[in-house]
Amino acid sequence: MTTAAPARAGAGSHPGPAAAPARRRSGRGGGARLAPYLFVLPALALFAAFRLYPVVWSFVLSLYRTEGTTQTWTGLGNYERLLNDPLFWKALGNTALILVVQVPVMLALSLGLAVALNSALLRWKPLFRLGFFLPVVTGLVTYGLMMGALLNQDSGAVNWLLQLVGLPEVHWLNDPFWARVSIMLALTWHYTGYNAVIYLARLQSIPAEHHEAAAVDGAGPLRRFWHVTLPGLRPALLLTVVLSTIGTLQLFDEPFIMTGGGPDNATTTIGVYLYQTGFRYFDFGYASAIGYALVLIISLFGLVQVKLAKEED
Amino acid sequence: MAATTSPAFRASRRGQVLLTAGMLALLAFTVAPLYWLAIASTHTSHDIFGRPPKLLPGGELGTNLGNLEESVGFGRVVLNSLMLSVTYTVLGGIVCTLAGYGFAKFRFRGQGLMFSVLLLALVVPTQLTIVPLFKMMVNLDWLNTYQAVLLPNLALPFGIFLMRQSMSALPDELLQAGRIDGCGELRLFLRIALPTMRPALAALAMFLFLFQWNDFLWPLIALRDPASYTVPVALAALTGSSDVDYGQLLTGTAVAAVPMAVLFLFLQKHFVSGMLAGAVKQ
Numbered sequence: 001m002t003t004a005a006p007a008r009a010g011a012g013s014h015p016g017p018a019a020a021p022a023r024r025r026s027g028r029g030g031g032a033r034l035a036p037y038l039f040v041l042p043a044l045a046l047f048a049a050f051r052l053y054p055v056v057w058s059f060v061l062s063l064y065r066t067e068g069t070t071q072t073w074t075g076l077g078n079y080e081r082l083l084n085d086p087l088f089w090k091a092l093g094n095t096a097l098i099l100v101v102q103v104p105v106m107l108a109l110s111l112g113l114a115v116a117l118n119s120a121l122l123r124w125k126p127l128f129r130l131g132f133f134l135p136v137v138t139g140l141v142t143y144g145l146m147m148g149a150l151l152n153q154d155s156g157a158v159n160w161l162l163q164l165v166g167l168p169e170v171h172w173l174n175d176p177f178w179a180r181v182s183i184m185l186a187l188t189w190h191y192t193g194y195n196a197v198i199y200l201a202r203l204q205s206i207p208a209e210h211h212e213a214a215a216v217d218g219a220g221p222l223r224r225f226w227h228v229t230l231p232g233l234r235p236a237l238l239l240t241v242v243l244s245t246i247g248t249l250q251l252f253d254e255p256f257i258m259t260g261g262g263p264d265n266a267t268t269t270i271g272v273y274l275y276q277t278g279f280r281y282f283d284f285g286y287a288s289a290i291g292y293a294l295v296l297i298i299s300l301f302g303l304v305q306v307k308l309a310k311e312e313d
Numbered sequence: 314m315a316a317t318t319s320p321a322f323r324a325s326r327r328g329q330v331l332l333t334a335g336m337l338a339l340l341a342f343t344v345a346p347l348y349w350l351a352i353a354s355t356h357t358s359h360d361i362f363g364r365p366p367k368l369l370p371g372g373e374l375g376t377n378l379g380n381l382e383e384s385v386g387f388g389r390v391v392l393n394s395l396m397l398s399v400t401y402t403v404l405g406g407i408v409c410t411l412a413g414y415g416f417a418k419f420r421f422r423g424q425g426l427m428f429s430v431l432l433l434a435l436v437v438p439t440q441l442t443i444v445p446l447f448k449m450m451v452n453l454d455w456l457n458t459y460q461a462v463l464l465p466n467l468a469l470p471f472g473i474f475l476m477r478q479s480m481s482a483l484p485d486e487l488l489q490a491g492r493i494d495g496c497g498e499l500r501l502f503l504r505i506a507l508p509t510m511r512p513a514l515a516a517l518a519m520f521l522f523l524f525q526w527n528d529f530l531w532p533l534i535a536l537r538d539p540a541s542y543t544v545p546v547a548l549a550a551l552t553g554s555s556d557v558d559y560g561q562l563l564t565g566t567a568v569a570a571v572p573m574a575v576l577f578l579f580l581q582k583h584f585v586s587g588m589l590a591g592a593v594k595q
Contacts, residue, residue, distance in 0.1 A: 035498035036424075039415030042408045043468040044427060050465035052430070054445035055437055061444060116336055121329045130581060131340045134347060137573045139527030141545035145552065145566045146350045149559055155362030157349060189346070250438040253529055257549065274440045279534060284444050291441035298436050 062288035071285065078289035088290065090265055091273040092297075094180070095249060098269075102184040103244045109192050110240070114199035115229065132193040140190075144257030147186040148173065151258075176266035179259050183267050186254050191247075195240045202236035203229070238309050242302065249298050270294050347570070354567035358560040377564035384561060389540060390547040391568065394526060397462055397543060398572075401525040402518050405467045409517060410510075412468070413476020414502055418488060434470040439530060447534050461535040462543075469524065472517055479513030480506065516583040519576050526572055544569045 062078055064071040082088050113132060116122055135143065150157050151172035159169045172182045206229065214224045230237075252271030255261055261268035261276065268276075270290065278287030353361045356371040381387035416428060446465055455461040483506055491501045507514075529545045536542055542550065548565045551557065 033421075036415045036419030036421040039419070039502070040412045040427060043412035043431075043473060046408065046464065046468040047431065047434075047470075050446065051434060051437070051442060051468075054442035054449070057445035057448075058441050113339070116332060119332060121325060121332045122336060123329060123333045128336055128340060130578075131344050133581075134574075134577065135343055137523060137577050138347070139523070139529075139545065139569055139573065141527070141529050141548055142566050142569045143346075145548060145562060146346055148552075149353070149361070149563060150346055150349065152362065155364070157366040160364050160366060189343070193343070246436065250440065252440065257552070271438070271440050275443075275530070278444050279447075284448070287444050288441075291438065291444070294438050295436070295441055298438065302436055 058288045058291055061284055062286075062292050064285045066283050066285040074285070078286050079293070081286065082289055082293055087265060087268070088270075088273065088293075091268045091270045094265075094267060095251060095269045097180065098184060098187070098251065099245060099248045102187055103241075103248060105184075106188045106192050107195055107237075107240055107244065109188065110195035111199055111233075113192065113196040114203055115225070117196065117200050118203045129197075132196060134193070135190050136194045136197075138190065140253035141257055143186065143190055144254050147182070147189070148258045151182050151185075173259055174263055176264050179263060179267050182258060183254055186258060187248075187251075190254075191244070195244070198236050198240055199233060202233050206232035238305070242305055245301050245305065246298055249294065249301065270297075350563060350567050350570065353559070354564040356560060358558050361559050361563065373560060374564065377560045380558065380561045381565055384558075385539065385542070385547045385551060385565075387547070387565065387568075390542050390544055393541060394543040397459060397532075398522050398525040400459065401463050401467070402521040404463065405469055405472060405521045405525075406514070406518055408467050409469060409472030409521075410476050410507075410514065411502075412473045413478075414480050414506055416473070417477045417480035418483065418485070418506070431470045431473060443531065443534055446531070450535055455535075457536055457538040457541045462532050463525075465531065466524070466528070469521065472521060475517055475520070476510075476513060479510060483509055512583055515580060519580055519583060523573055523576065526569075 063073065063075060065074040065077060117125060117128060117132075122128070138146075151159075153159065153169070153171050153174055156172070158172070162169060170178050172178050210228050210232070211224055214228050219227065250271055251269045252275065255267040255269050255272050256275065259267045261272045270293075274287050274290045274294070277283050277290060349366065352367055352370055354377060355374045356367055357373050357376070360367055360371060360373075378387065416424065442465070450456050450461045453461075487505055488501055491505050496504070527545065528543075529549070532543045533546050533549065536546055539547070539550070544565065548562065548569065551562050551565065
């Protein structure tokens with residue numbers, strides 16, 4: 001419902017609120033009134049067939065137990081099983097850990113990067129903008145395989161570098177703790193630039209007078225950052241937190257490619273667990289229940305974040 | 314910022330050097346893996362993991378490509394990916410542009426509801442739909458077909474948001490003038506709206522192409538026959554074997570990165586502006 005407002009604002013924000021009446025006046029009969037529906041029809045039809053319908057079907061599936069090719073009604077049985085499934089809780093914990101550790105670190109890095117890219121002191125800006133954005137457009141499988149090879153325990157380039165500076169080798173992908181670190185490193189490499197660009201665009205829209213006024217009032221760089229930059233960035237900060245949260249909760253490609261969820265399920269995310277349940281064990285009913293649990297979690301996070309954002313206002 | 318007194322100027326000069334040096338160090342972290350990947354694709358598996366790591370290109374690119382062709386039919390795989398990505402870009406581009414225009418330039422009954430439903434896609438994870446979609450494709454006997462891969466993502470919400478955002482900048486007066494001249498709605502769209510949308514269309518095309526080129530989870534499920542694999546699926550299959558030949562694997566990975574590098578280097582401006590239009594203002 002709330003989204004209806006921006007939709008209208010977008011159409012009506014231009015001078016001439018008479019757009020809609022004028023269209024009626026032109027009186028081209030049914031054709032003109034039908035036109036908008038015809039424009040959005042292909043998208044909506046495809047969306048309904050390949051998105052909405054599966055979403056509903058998925059819920060129905062989640063109420064059945066799959067055994068081989070037979071399906072028996074189980075009501076909420078799959079959801080009960082979920083609550084008592086240690087592996088599901090482990091997957092949830094793994095996902096939460098990435099959310100709590102990796103997302104804040106990455107967003108802080110992005111913020112630093114954006115401020116630096118926006119600074120009048122920085123030279124060769126186009127070079128930096130290009131370089132920091134390059135990982136964003138690198139495909140997930142591409143960078144997953146690349147990172148996996150770089151972090152290879154016996155002979156990867158990263159361990160060679162560690163040795164070079166006198167540090168011990170690390171079992172990057174074979175040790176539960178370091179496997180998690182590896183996934184977080186890869187995620188950070190990939191998404192920091194993306195968030196930095198969002199911040200940068202917002203930074204550029206904060207009027208320079210605000211900074212100048214604060215400087216005249218005797219505020220140092222740190223206080224100006226705290227009282228001018230951060231408040232100005234609020235919408236962008238909220239956006240990136242929401243996007244990163246949703247993205248992390250759905251995390252699949254990186255752990256699937258780099259560690260396959262291992263070792264000892266240390267990097268099994270909810271997405272990986274869902275895939276394994278559905279397409280390795282072909283337990284479609286249970287996989288659908290995991291999917292719905294994930295939707296519930298994402299919606300809860302979304303609600304809390306939007307609520308927090310509103311309360312602060 | 315505007316301080317020009319001499320000590321402050323010297324301080325800012327020092328800041329400039331420090332900041333730029335720090336950023337260069339960070340940049341090395343970002344770019345080094347990609348450089349290493351490009352180099353690795355020209356060496357044998359043995360040399361890739363030699364110490365110290367190779368920093369200059371070798372002469373094994375051809376051998377690696379040959380091995381790839383032998384093990385996964387890489388030529389066919391690249392062709393599959395190209396065909397899928399181009400078709401997806403054209404069809405998805407049409408669907409998203411039409412819908413974006415409809416949502417931006419008309420007000421109609423049910424518009425708010427329809428747009429809300431599209432927004433819903435942002436919270437519904439892809440993983441939720443893959444099981445029913447898989448069953449659907451089995452029922453339709455569409456596994457291993459292009460349409461199975463293409464159809465579910467043609468109405469990409471991101472693409473629709475992007476086009477709606479860009480289209481709403483088109484002045485209503487322009488369309489109104491056309492209507493008064495008796496121009497039909499489709500002609501208005503084709504003759505007046507589209508020609509002004511070239512930058513947005515470029516951004517959209519690039520996103521759609523890369524989306525399909527890089528997409529992994531759904532093609533992995535819909536394509537079960539190695540002859541129909543896309544590049545990411547074939548690469549993932551390569552890692553599944555017990556004795557991975559990294560020369561092959563990383564050459565394939567480097568090839569997978571080529572389109573993004575080319576598109577990005579030539580169309581960088583559209584990229585960033587398109588991403589921001591889709592992300593910041595939705």
